Amino acid sequence: MIKKLCFDIFCMLCIMLFSCIHQPLSSQTASTSRQLFTRAVNISVWLEQSSVQHIQFRQYDKNDFAILKKMGVEAIRLPIKMRDMVDKNNNYALDPVLLGFIDEIVGWAEELEMFLIIDNHSYHPVYPTLPEVEYILHPLWTQLAKRYKHCSDYIIFEVLNEPHGLAPDIELDFKTWQEIQERVVKTIRAIDPNRYIIIGGSGYNSLDAMLKLPVYQDKKLIYTFHFYEPFVFTHQGANWGAPTLEGLANVPFPPSAGTIPAVPKSLKGTWIEGAVAEYKTKGTPEFVKEQLDAAIAFAKENDILVFCGELGVYRPYSKNADQNRWLELVTTHLEQGGIMWSLWDVFGRFGIFQQMDQTLGFSDLDPEKLNALRFKNPHIQNNVSFDIPQTLVIYDDYAAKIASANVYVDRGSIAFYNTEEVYSGKYAIKISGLKRYSSCMFNFSRMMNFAQYRDAGYGISFWAKTKESNLQLQVRLRNPYGEIPWRMSYKIDNSHIPADNKWHEVFIPFSSMEESGAWKDKWFDPKGKFDWRKIETLEFVSEFSDMLNLELWIDEVKIDKP
DSSP states (O other), X not given: OHHHHHHHHHHHHHHHHHHHHTXXXXXXXXXXXXXXXXXXXXXXXXXXXXXXXXXXXXXXXXXXXXXXXXXTOOEEEEEEOGGGGEEXXXXXXXXXXXXXXXXXXXXXXXXXXXXXXXXXXXXXXXXXXXXXXXXXXHHHHHHHHHHTTTSOTTEEEEOOSXXXXXXXXXXXXXXXXXXXXXXXXXXXXXXXXXXXEEEEOHHHHOXXXXXXXXXXXXXXXXXXXXXXXXXXXXXXXXXXSXXXXXXXXXXXXXXXXXXXXXXXXXXXXXXXXXXXXXXHHHSSHHHHHHHHHHHHHHHHHHTOEXXXXXXXXXXXXXXXHHHHHHHHHHHHHHHHTTOEEEESOSSGGGSSBSSTTOTXXXXXXXXXXXXXXXXXXXXXXXXXXXXXXXXXXEEESEEOTTEEEEEEOSSSEEEEEEOSSOSSSSOEEEEEEEOTTOEEEEEEEEEEOOHHHHHTTOEEEEEEEESOSXXXXXXXXXXXXXXXXXXXXXXXXXXXXXXXXSOEEEEEEGGGOEXXXXXXXXXXXXXXXXXXXXXXXXXXXXXXXXXXXXXXXXXXXXXXXX
């Protein structure tokens, strides 16, 4: 009996231990270290668009998330410009295409067991946040709370990025935002009482504003601040803000690492002049750590979760060694104090790649930056060559990773995520009501060499449909604008796509295309100078006349053989 009782107790303990191990990571850590994760990165721009049609969804994918996890990234902060992707006439309903994108990203995060912060990044920092923002926040978060209520703790909400300027007075600004934020959190809690929610103070999520926030009883709130101090170092040369920091360059970190430059004439008399004058004392590692200590004390004294949601250095105008010293100092000090942090940004001009345009992908990671941030090098090799002829998908539901979709439209519209008429998959391109010279473009992320493709019988393949009988469209390849952008073209009309409202496959052999000149400030007649080794763009253009009364759908665009 005793043996059986002991065995039963042993089994029960095993079951309890197993269930604890398999709880979401946040459930285990929140009650002990008050940290859900340590290191995160922002992926900016991707979903920060003025329209869902501008989103290059395949710019990143689950494999990119997996590589980031391999590097030691535990969480991704995903800025989304939600305000611009709603139906204002339908209670701010989020665009269903955007929701589909978020659904897919949420799926990647949960499958990879990475935290995903859905960050409402709706307002440009140059312009003040209007008090009317509350009327948008409630319906936005009602939709998202309902949609992701049953997701794991890996999915986190952030109410609003960097609120500021809700009132002319700093204290009133703080109070106004605090009250709005409290009401929005209540809206979310009425639907999802267990979701982790990131809250912050006004003043661009400043550290001082966070420290003034009440300590709420809700243990699933995460208090956030952004840290870019000293600003004249982290933002030197930046061309945004008022005033901008343009002209300021080579500010060292720490101040003792080099000569502090003179203030440009354009910045004389501004607060920047004063900040540069004080930099010798207020740019030291000790001064930086002093400021971070306030956040660390706030977290420990109140037993709360604190997250530095943004930190980073604008790279073009400072030395790499100085950037790395700052990044290592700030992130190490935060980690030692138990504060979660997120780098702004993983890509781009705040990023961790040697080339700031990141065209080489993860094979181009900056090893010194990785060391400064304690990220592991995944040692990804860029072995992909597009010079050898192969089928290249340019568009199927989304523009391919190698080809960003863009438009030039004076009148009419080009939609890349049309659901009305689709040949295959979820979406097709809809072109409607264009004026002459409007263009649907696919800009390649690297210069493409199609010389061997042409010789091997390849061409441009796509499916299309229309019910109009006046179709005249030019399909062309273009050389780069950095040189003379010579064009290689082919004319499409109703002999290729009959006006029967049915899908038809079109194949344009490269060998059948003809050089059609170039435009760069003036017109250049064809001279046989088109370079098949330097192709920057594939275009569908209303070259010959207006197409104001014409609708055309295009799908499954490829470089292929018949």
